[in-house]
Amino acid sequence: SAVISQKPSRDICQRGTSLTIQCQVDSQVTMMFWYRQQPGQSLTLIATANQGSEATYESGFVIDKFPISRPNLTFSTLTVSNMSPEDSSIYLCSGTPNMDTEAFFGQGTRLTVV
Amino acid sequence: GENVEQHPSTLSVQEGDSAVIKCTYSDSASNYFPWYKQELGKGPQLIIDIRSNVGEKKDQRIAVTLNKTAKHFSLHITETQPEDSAVYFCAANNQAGTALIFGKGTTLSVSS
Numbered sequence: 001s002a003v004i005s006q007k008p009s010r011d012i013c014q015r016g017t018s019l020t021i022q023c024q025v026d027s028q029v030t031m032m033f034w035y036r037q038q039p040g041q042s043l044t045l046i047a048t049a050n051q052g053s054e055a056t057y058e059s060g061f062v063i064d065k066f067p068i069s070r071p072n073l074t075f076s077t078l079t080v081s082n083m084s085p086e087d088s089s090i091y092l093c094s095g096t097p098n099m100d101t102e103a104f105f106g107q108g109t110r111l112t113v114v
Numbered sequence: 115g116e117n118v119e120q121h122p123s124t125l126s127v128q129e130g131d132s133a134v135i136k137c138t139y140s141d142s143a144s145n146y147f148p149w150y151k152q153e154l155g156k157g158p159q160l161i162i163d164i165r166s167n168v169g170e171k172k173d174q175r176i177a178v179t180l181n182k183t184a185k186h187f188s189l190h191i192t193e194t195q196p197e198d199s200a201v202y203f204c205a206a207n208n209q210a211g212t213a214l215i216f217g218k219g220t221t222l223s224v225s226s
Contacts, residue, residue: 004157017220042203043158044220056212092157094214100146100165100207103214105157 006106023093028073116141120217137204144206
């Protein structure tokens with residue numbers, strides 16, 4: 001199994017600013033994902049990040065708003081840019097060797113935009 | 115794209131009873147179906163998964179069944195305990211096999 005650490009675990013940010021969330025995996029994973037989860041809701045996929053290629057964004061999410069880096073097989077970052085209160089949510093990082101084996105999750109980053 | 119429906123949204127049982135959560139998926143190409151448990155303030159944790167070449171899988175008090183023809187799969191928890199109280203999510207991989215699509219979740223409450 002893999003352990004995924006996210007930083008920060010929570011933050012309160014001013015609108016108009018940006019926050020970068022870091023995701024560190026203790027083993028190499030081929031695929032990494034970023035999800036958004038509103039309190040009491042399900043997980044919505046933001047994008048898939050694979051090393052050596054541009055992130056693939058889901059409908060409704062764009063690179064200018066959520067730029068992602070994937071410099072190696074154990075690390076990724078998600079930036080939430082030009083934040084508004086609507087961006088307040090829990091952001092989750094996930095990683096897996098391939099898509100028919102277990103996907104591991106970090107503990108999440110609880111973001112509040114004021 | 116893939117769509118995963120999950121029922122019920124909430125489930126309350128007495129300790130020792132069984133709990134069943136059901137999910138349906140839309141994409142016949144999906145071949146991997148995990149179940150996650152999420153406790154308050156934590157990330158989802160895999161509790162059991164099943165692949166499309168298997169009809170049933172069991173791990174102690176937890177079992178999952180898959181009906182590929184009907185495109186539905188279910189989580190069964192027997193002899194429930196208060197520590198089973200959490201939100202449970204089903205998921206299916208998408209057609210491209212590149213991501214998991216999650217159901218809306220079931221809040222399970224086990225009272226002693």
